[in-house]
Amino acid sequence: METLKINLRGLVPAILLMAACSATAHAADAQAAAQPKPAIVVLGDSLSAEYGLPRDTGWVNLLRDKLAKERFDYSVANSSISGDTTSGGRARLTAVLSRLKPAVVIVELGANDALRGVPLATTETNLRSIVDASQAAHAKVLLIGMYVPPNYGPDYTQKFHAVYERIAKDKNVPLVPFLLAGIADKPAMFQADQIHPTVQAQPLLLENVWPTLKPLLGASASH
Template structure:
């Protein structure tokens, strides 16, 4: 995949399993509605890359998104519904409750990497992502789909099919696409924690900058 690859190999996958991508954690959410001034809600439905795995609280890219919205006086609430280790099946199961409770205007979907690491059939991952997107759209939310790559040791054919899945779904379902969450840091080992899987705190602004150009046009501004 040349530059566009997620730099980890078999050893890192083993370290991942042992050290935490599959460890579940709870998520925190800002209030969906304020009695004084109701605000539209952005829900981020992701895995450890969005759940601040290995980071100090409120230093991940989702927390930085909240700060950027406040700085630019864009009045949205952000609910981080990301769980370390989550798969597309987990996200699909949680979507009805999230949609009913938070009633988001925008859903950012950052899932799929753990499916590959667990050997979930690609067709199952694609079906789950399709359902998540459709559930969001049925609730009148716009969708930002965040693309990922998988390790090169999975084979070139699989890695290409995996990444192309995101493009296909975004095109078919009229969702906005972030091509690759880790673009720009994927070949910089110093931007990753010791497992070479999870970005460091220093890398979080780059992740937000990859999402922002796709998300920003969907935001209502006063």
């Protein structure tokens, strides 16, 4: 009987240790579950803000589905406003960075600058500031380029697009050359205004973005 008492006595610390380890593991799991997902912020204009589209059918929402399908554990915040310019995006970026603390910022701005005749130098300055501020906030940046309609003239069209190429090179950020690649010459892919893509075009927009975005993301849960 005495031996049995000694053995039981010896088991008590071990049982307590196992219980403590189990509680620690549960606490760690709970803490991990409580950690917010890293955020991808899309800072854009009407091309990303679902202008004229049914809710949740734009390419940004399709990106959420794509991330889930490929098991990338990111949230997506659509900070796009129809009609926004690079000046507008620059003005509201500080609040966006402070509130969302994104891991990735996708910058899709500039088309409205061209439509409003904003000087190219102003557009470039604003885009550079957006990239600088995002990088200073420890976010990776993906820049989405844009071409303006040919009626602006080939010289202006080339100079406008060159702004994106120059910034991408200078700031060492990846560039999606043209969000509307593959649909720009297809009127059926645009709404009646011939400016904003239709619902059917949205998967194509995502296809233009995804190959350049994917390398910026951490390993998927399946790896």
